[in-house]
């Protein structure tokens with residue numbers, strides 16, 4: 001099931017997206033599916049008539065996993081970490097489909113990173129790998145934008161990974177997905193630049209969620225970005241970057257500098 005957050009007139013709503021590509025409809029659901037389940041109303045809209053928002057604004061955090069693909073670690077001259085390399089992106093970094101990525105003043109080297117994102121469905125801590133499925137609400141596409149120059153010079157990655165607009169998410173949350181071998185693709189201005197698979201992850205989804213939950217209590221709506229495949233490069237104002245993950249859909253954002 002595909003759960004989207006959107007606006008038609010004013011207030012954001014949640015809905016279920018169904019139908020063939022190009023002619024999808026969205027059925028409004030009552031309340032917040034993270035707390036009330038999915039209760040459909042009789043109100044429907046054409047997908048093309050609504051504006052999709054980030055499918056979730058995490059109430060507490062986005063957690064990133066660094067260097068989870070060997071080829072990507074190597075392309076930037078890094079070793080694969082022995083211990084999981086975790087970092088946080090604040091919820092103010094999250095934007096939705098079509099929202100502009102605003103390049104920060106303090107960086108001249110902002111890079112795209114196409115990633116599968118896990119959306120947590122219930123409060124949890126110290127989750128064993130064989131119970132991870134119980135705490136996952138679903139999956140969405142994400143772009144873990146990174147100010148590469150500041151990542152090298154700052155001791156912490158807070159600015160490099162956490163600036164406003166550095167976490168586009170969407171277009172919706174797919175609640176049923178086998179994540180063992182999904183294509184992760186990224187297009188810069190329509191040109192394929194990242195072409196990997198979740199099967200190349202050093203640590204898979206279940207292991208990552210379990211590891212993250214050992215450090216942090218996870219809350220409904222928290223998001224875990226699971227790492228990017230090789231092919232990362234810089235964006236400049238006027239670019240557009242698309243992240244597509246097999247079984248989910250495509251997230252597209254323009255890049256601007258203000």
Ligand code: MG
Pocket residue numbers: 064065066113115144225227228
């Ligand atoms: Mg990343």
